[in-house]
Amino acid sequence: MTADTHGCGKGKSWLEQSYSPGPSILVDGRPASQEKAIAIAADLLCQSSNPLVYGLEQVTCESAAKAVAIADWLGANLDTTASFNQGPTGLAFQGVGEIACSLGEVRNRADLILFWGADPVATHPRHTSRYSVDPPGVHVPLGRKGRFVVVIDSEANETAHLADLWLRPKAGRDFELLWALRSLIQGQELAGYDAAANGVSQEDLEGLAKRLKGCRFGVLFFGDRLLAGPGHHLNADGAVSLAHDINAHTRFYARPLRRAGNPTGSESVTCWQTGYPFGLSMARGFPRFNPGEFTARRLLSSGETDALLTIGASLADHLKPAEANALAAIPRIQIGCGQTSDSFPAPKVEIRTAPFATSVSGTVYRMDDISLPLKPLTRPALPDMEEVLSALESTILHRIRATTAQIGKGAH
Amino acid sequence: MARRDLIVLESGIVHDPTNGIDGRVMDLWMENGRIVPPPNRLEKEEATVRRIDATGYVVMPGGVDIHSHIAGPKVNLARRMRPEDKRQSGPVERHVSARAATRSGSTGSVPSTFATGYLYSGLGYTTAFDAAIAPLAARHAHEEFRDTPLIDKGFFILLGNNHYALTQIAKGEKERLRAFAGWILQAAGAHAIKVVNPGGVEAWKSGMGNIHSLDEPIPHFGCTARQVVTGLAQAAMDLNLPHPIHLHCNNLGLPGNFNTTLATMQALEGRRAHFTHIQFHSYGGETPDQSSFCSRAPELAEWFNNHPEITVDVGQVMFGETTSMTGDGPLGYFLHKVTGRRWTSADTELEAGCGIVPITYREKKLVHALQWAIGLEWYLLARDPWRIAMSTDHPNGSSFLAYPEIIALLMDRGYRDEALKATHPGVRQRCRLAELDREYTLNEIAIITRAAPARMLGLVTKGHLGPGADADITLYQPDHDKRRMFALPRMVIKAGRVVVDDGNILSDEEAPLPTRTWLVRPDFDRDAIPDIRTWFENHYTLRFDNYPVERERLAPVEALAPCGNKSR
Numbered sequence: 001m002t003a004d005t006h007g008c009g010k011g012k013s014w015l016e017q018s019y020s021p022g023p024s025i026l027v028d029g030r031p032a033s034q035e036k037a038i039a040i041a042a043d044l045l046c047q048s049s050n051p052l053v054y055g056l057e058q059v060t061c062e063s064a065a066k067a068v069a070i071a072d073w074l075g076a077n078l079d080t081t082a083s084f085n086q087g088p089t090g091l092a093f094q095g096v097g098e099i100a101c102s103l104g105e106v107r108n109r110a111d112l113i114l115f116w117g118a119d120p121v122a123t124h125p126r127h128t129s130r131y132s133v134d135p136p137g138v139h140v141p142l143g144r145k146g147r148f149v150v151v152i153d154s155e156a157n158e159t160a161h162l163a164d165l166w167l168r169p170k171a172g173r174d175f176e177l178l179w180a181l182r183s184l185i186q187g188q189e190l191a192g193y194d195a196a197a198n199g200v201s202q203e204d205l206e207g208l209a210k211r212l213k214g215c216r217f218g219v220l221f222f223g224d225r226l227l228a229g230p231g232h233h234l235n236a237d238g239a240v241s242l243a244h245d246i247n248a249h250t251r252f253y254a255r256p257l258r259r260a261g262n263p264t265g266s267e268s269v270t271c272w273q274t275g276y277p278f279g280l281s282m283a284r285g286f287p288r289f290n291p292g293e294f295t296a297r298r299l300l301s302s303g304e305t306d307a308l309l310t311i312g313a314s315l316a317d318h319l320k321p322a323e324a325n326a327l328a329a330i331p332r333i334q335i336g337c338g339q340t341s342d343s344f345p346a347p348k349v350e351i352r353t354a355p356f357a358t359s360v361s362g363t364v365y366r367m368d369d370i371s372l373p374l375k376p377l378t379r380p381a382l383p384d385m386e387e388v389l390s391a392l393e394s395t396i397l398h399r400i401r402a403t404t405a406q407i408g409k410g411a412h
Numbered sequence: 413m414a415r416r417d418l419i420v421l422e423s424g425i426v427h428d429p430t431n432g433i434d435g436r437v438m439d440l441w442m443e444n445g446r447i448v449p450p451p452n453r454l455e456k457e458e459a460t461v462r463r464i465d466a467t468g469y470v471v472m473p474g475g476v477d478i479h480s481h482i483a484g485p486k487v488n489l490a491r492r493m494r495p496e497d498k499r500q501s502g503p504v505e506r507h508v509s510a511r512a513a514t515r516s517g518s519t520g521s522v523p524s525t526f527a528t529g530y531l532y533s534g535l536g537y538t539t540a541f542d543a544a545i546a547p548l549a550a551r552h553a554h555e556e557f558r559d560t561p562l563i564d565k566g567f568f569i570l571l572g573n574n575h576y577a578l579t580q581i582a583k584g585e586k587e588r589l590r591a592f593a594g595w596i597l598q599a600a601g602a603h604a605i606k607v608v609n610p611g612g613v614e615a616w617k618s619g620m621g622n623i624h625s626l627d628e629p630i631p632h633f634g635c636t637a638r639q640v641v642t643g644l645a646q647a648a649m650d651l652n653l654p655h656p657i658h659l660h661c662n663n664l665g666l667p668g669n670f671n672t673t674l675a676t677m678q679a680l681e682g683r684r685a686h687f688t689h690i691q692f693h694s695y696g697g698e699t700p701d702q703s704s705f706c707s708r709a710p711e712l713a714e715w716f717n718n719h720p721e722i723t724v725d726v727g728q729v730m731f732g733e734t735t736s737m738t739g740d741g742p743l744g745y746f747l748h749k750v751t752g753r754r755w756t757s758a759d760t761e762l763e764a765g766c767g768i769v770p771i772t773y774r775e776k777k778l779v780h781a782l783q784w785a786i787g788l789e790w791y792l793l794a795r796d797p798w799r800i801a802m803s804t805d806h807p808n809g810s811s812f813l814a815y816p817e818i819i820a821l822l823m824d825r826g827y828r829d830e831a832l833k834a835t836h837p838g839v840r841q842r843c844r845l846a847e848l849d850r851e852y853t854l855n856e857i858a859i860i861t862r863a864a865p866a867r868m869l870g871l872v873t874k875g876h877l878g879p880g881a882d883a884d885i886t887l888y889q890p891d892h893d894k895r896r897m898f899a900l901p902r903m904v905i906k907a908g909r910v911v912v913d914d915g916n917i918l919s920d921e922e923a924p925l926p927t928r929t930w931l932v933r934p935d936f937d938r939d940a941i942p943d944i945r946t947w948f949e950n951h952y953t954l955r956f957d958n959y960p961v962e963r964e965r966l967a968p969v970e971a972l973a974p975c976g977n978k979s980r
Contacts, residue, residue: 105759251618273526274517402582
């Protein structure tokens with residue numbers, strides 16, 4: 001492999017990700033064969049009464065498809081990292097819809113970019129140079145000079161340094177600002193606008209509303225900070241609704257800045273196989289969607305789940321201490337990237353698969369829903385996740401069929 | 413020599429219009445997933461023969477849906493947008509037994525992938541085409557196809573607002589346009605060229621409204637919808653594609669749009685074209701006055717009846733809750749404004765747009781009732797059933813699950829009259845449905861639901877039961893209640909395997925029945941590729957080499973070689 005000279009800092013550390021040396025397949029912390037590990041995992045999952053399949057971030061779409069299949073055959077709960085991150089966006093899409101475009105549309109047409117609660121310079125370093133701020137596009141031949149860039153963020157923000165306008169509301173006042181902007185776009189008077197509480201003057205807000213209406217093609221990119229805190233899905237709802245309103249005047253879009261890995265692709269797979277994006281239960285023999293009931297946090301904190309299969313993500317990172325304790329108490333199977341905390345007890349079965357960034361072939365989705373082929377740069381001597389999940393799926397299905405046949409014999 | 417494995421379907425009442433068979437009692441022989449000629453006595457003795465008794469059952473080729481929305485980003489966005497639609501509909505339950513292992517799924521107007529395969533199959537359909545895939549979304553569509561069991565599939569790619577195509581059309585570069593169409597069909601693994609609201613989607617994406625007539629210039633490109641339609645229709649013919657351009661005209665859904673539709677038919681000047689969901693394009697009245705709405709299907713049907721180069725599918729509206737989804741971006745926004753319901757829009761760089769809005773068609777609402785009636789008028793006014801295919805533009809007019817109901821409306825005038833009486837009273841003055849007394853025969857139903865769509869698509873092994881055809885067969889229990897008869901086939905055979913038996917889906921996802929994706933591999937001028945590559949690298953946000961769908965990621969394919977003009 002040769003040195004990567006084009007990558008940003010994040011890209012470099014992404015490509016350098018690797019797993020600790022040592023055996024890749026462990027049962028109870030001891031090396032084991034893949035067959036044995038899969039047999040034990042299948043037993044554990046088939047005997048569980050309410051398992052949870054979780055993760056699907058550092059996975060290809062092909063692996064995600066296997067993971068959903070496993071959850072379906074088991075009658076398990078299925079949840080993804082979206083329930084801790086972009087879940088609110090999913091709920092907002094169900095409430096009001098979404099206004100999406102691929103990133104090439106942004107590059108070629110956008111003359112107004114609004115980052116809200118988002119800091120792409122810090123989180124997505126190539127976003128501004130490739131798509132949203134700097135590049136010349138077909139209808140934006142001047143590049144940066146042809147675009148007006150706004151940042152709305154209550155906190156320190158690296159992207160704000162290259163913006164034309166930075167509005168800094170008080171923390172937790174995003175919803176009020178979104179709604180005030182909607183009123184202005186709809187041509188209503190702002191009654192009782194509380195500039196002191198919101199941290200943005202009415203004059204600034206009116207100026208922004210005028211720009212939003214007057215642009216030719218605008219995009220609102222929203223980030224994790226807009227989605228943090230209580231009522232977060234209402235903020236996402238507000239962002240999309242604002243874009244709806246502006247479309248009465250001009251073309252305007254609202255898009256989340258999604259995380260690294262393939263959360264967009266695995267959400268797409270989950271959606272086409274089940275109809276729902278995350279937070280599912282298959283326990284009744286068909287998918288039911290109810291975030292807050294079938295999402296990982298609630299299933300762990302209530303003690304309702306008695307076995308956990310994590311695939312291509314670490315759950316321990318997100319949990320509060322009490323939830324982590326609940327997690328430590330149940331048998332776990334871990335496939336893909338590992339847990340980060342050494343203090344956490346080892347899983348019952350662990351299969352470290354080839355690094356997602358460099359050694360996997362399959363399909364992944366860019367944050368704008370464009371599917372791309374992933375080609376491996378290296379072929380390390382580690383198990384391939386898609387093959388491992390295929391083997392696990394077929395072992396589980398054989399067990400279920402054997403049980404069905406036993407019951408059939410008993411009945412006759 | 414190994415013994416031959418033969419299956420014989422015995423003594424069914426066969427309707428195979430392609431081969432001139434209209435209700436003849438006969439045996440059908442199958443081997444290796446295909447129909448074979450009846451073996452002689454010696455051949456029978458030397459083979460293992462499995463018998464299926466079809467005595468008393470109506471036997472037809474498996475159904476073929478020429479225009480449906482079942483895969484790709486637009487369909488998946490609609491799934492994501494509408495949890496309540498699924499919660500209100502019965503789910504598909506997971507089933508594991510010795511005979512079958514089927515996945516669970518959700519239904520409603522936009523079923524999940526496995527459910528889509530099972531539901532089509534359960535309806536006696538064995539092939540369905542998705543009508544609108546942006547080439548950049550082709551990989552996604554193929555991925556969903558891999559998870560859509562039991563039916564053969566294919567899709568059409570959106571080219572009517574593609575920047576490279578519009579540029580070549582504006583420059584009058586016919587050969588370059590043809591080469592580009594050939595290249596992109598092959599890169600996407602697609603079956604045909606789709607044109608949606610030519611130029612209008614691009615105008616909308618540019619923030620410049622829409623295109624409402626054939627001769628207004630498309631913003632930034634300067635060519636017209638007329639040039640887009642004729643240019644791509646000619647390219648499809650020059651590439652010898654099995655299916656001509658699949659055309660969604662400008663002004664869908666607007667009062668008075670029949671003028672645009674008729675002008676588009678005339679603009680073709682004898683070139684072949686398939687006019688899709690023609691019902692949505694057959695309206696009289698004044699834009700934007702909804703109260704002036706009326707049917708102009710009779711005028712269009714007259715032109716259609718006299719022009720054998722034109723084929724249509726209907727896009728029948730049925731009453732109830734559904735989801736409108738379209739590559740016609742401005743139409744999505746229009747529906748959002750009309751209905752006040754949630755709206756999803758998704759634009760693809762350089763290629764296409766999309767709009768999704770929930771919609772409820774109500775029989776007491778004049779416009780909706782008229783849309784329903786105009787669809788039926790089309791079926792009844794089209795003289796040649798070989799040029800009209802059944803469709804609901806699933807899920808736009810309704811789910812494909814409404815086909816049995818439509819069949820009942822076509823076969824039974826009394827039933828149709830009762831249904832008409834239940835609709836808005838204004839309908840009778842505004843269309844000719846009440847005076848049309850035609851009733852479809854079983855053979856005509858077999859034509860518009862399988863034989864004709866297969867022929868229009870150029871699927872040489874589909875839609876008929878002659879030797880060499882795919883052994884895709886549906887058995888129906890004859891019944892005076894046509895809804896019941898067509899909703900619950902007694903048996904469905906796909907590629908020689910029984911996949912539905914008395915309503916039970918016999919798929920085994922552990923060892924799935926191989927299904928095929930239909931696509932074309934046209935010959936085109938490869939010298940055009942360097943120019944396409946340069947343009948591509950300058951405009952797209954991905955690399956040229958990452959654009960074509962990798963062969964190894966495709967389901968098994970049925971590649972159609974270029975063929976001659978297949979019109980009869």
